[in-house]
Amino acid sequence: MSLLITDLDNTLWDWFHMWHTSFSAMLNRLSELSGVPQNQLEAEIREVHQARATTEYSLLLDELPSLQERSPKSSPMQTYDEALHALNSARKNTISLYPGVKKTLREIKSRGVPVIAYTESISFWSEWRMRNTGLDGLIDTMYSSPDHDFPHGKTPESIRMYPSSDYGLKKTEHRHVRQGLLKPNKEVLRWILEDFSVDRRSTVYIGDSLMKDVAMAQEFGVHDVHAAYGVSHDREGYELLRRVSHWTEEDIRREKILAERPDIAPTRTAHKGFSELLDMFDFQGA
Numbered sequence: 001m002s003l004l005i006t007d008l009d010n011t012l013w014d015w016f017h018m019w020h021t022s023f024s025a026m027l028n029r030l031s032e033l034s035g036v037p038q039n040q041l042e043a044e045i046r047e048v049h050q051a052r053a054t055t056e057y058s059l060l061l062d063e064l065p066s067l068q069e070r071s072p073k074s075s076p077m078q079t080y081d082e083a084l085h086a087l088n089s090a091r092k093n094t095i096s097l098y099p100g101v102k103k104t105l106r107e108i109k110s111r112g113v114p115v116i117a118y119t120e121s122i123s124f125w126s127e128w129r130m131r132n133t134g135l136d137g138l139i140d141t142m143y144s145s146p147d148h149d150f151p152h153g154k155t156p157e158s159i160r161m162y163p164s165s166d167y168g169l170k171k172t173e174h175r176h177v178r179q180g181l182l183k184p185n186k187e188v189l190r191w192i193l194e195d196f197s198v199d200r201r202s203t204v205y206i207g208d209s210l211m212k213d214v215a216m217a218q219e220f221g222v223h224d225v226h227a228a229y230g231v232s233h234d235r236e237g238y239e240l241l242r243r244v245s246h247w248t249e250e251d252i253r254r255e256k257i258l259a260e261r262p263d264i265a266p267t268r269t270a271h272k273g274f275s276e277l278l279d280m281f282d283f284q285g286a
């Protein structure tokens with residue numbers, strides 16, 4: 001095999017655990033501080049997430065009507081800064097790679113095989129997670145969605161708290177896919193294989209979602225591996241995500257059906273961890 005393409009969230013790190021821990025910490029604090037019931041906040045949050053097409057929207061608090069009402073003199077993000085603090089510190093404390101990921105990536109790279117990441121998550125948070133897990137440089141190129149839109153008059157730079165050298169990636173090259181282009185659309189895989197001039201049969205793709213990752217890899221004809229070790233069984237977290245996410249009812253319905261009766265059978269399954277890739281394939285640079 002001469003190319004590895006990997007999903008990021010719940011394939012290299014436990015995004016779901018990080019999201020649930022940090023988001024619920026923020027939500028609890030926000031409800032305590034503002035007196036707005038949690039279910040009302042959740043409903044308002046869902047509307048903003050749907051409008052912004054992401055569950056990781058940086059200016060979320062400023063756009064929640066019940067917080068705007070209770071914060072007439074300053075922006076909700078300033079008034080409820082403590083809740084953002086809870087979010088940020090939980091996020092930092094809970095992002096970590098699955099065991100064996102770094103070692104496996106190093107081994108594959110040492111054999112001259114490029115490692116490519118393909119994530120649907122937005123640019124800013126994908127880079128944040130790459131930096132905070134020490135993967136900058138261990139992945140050759142990352143393909144991600146672009147950032148969400150910003151309200152009129154605001155730019156990513158205008159809301160940054162640290163110098164711009166603290167952002168971005170130093171070694172991994174970052175390419176953006178077209179906004180709204182989502183898995184299991186095969187277009188990005190086609191693009192990656194063209195970029196690296198590699199044949200489908202020499203390419204391995206690994207990801208935790210049967211519906212998105214495995215289905216896409218199979219349809220395109222690269223070797224598919226299901227990262228079953230990354231599938232979360234946190235029901236409570238899943239319910240919260242469902243209540244506040246940008247997903248449409250149709251997305252949720254499809255996920256539910258698939259979870260109950262998976263009709264996509266992966267060719268290979270990694271049950272224990274990412275390092276199983278080394279037992280499954282002979283990675284050798286072209």
Ligand SMILES: [Mg+2]
Binds near residue numbers: 009207209
């Ligand atoms: Mg994933």
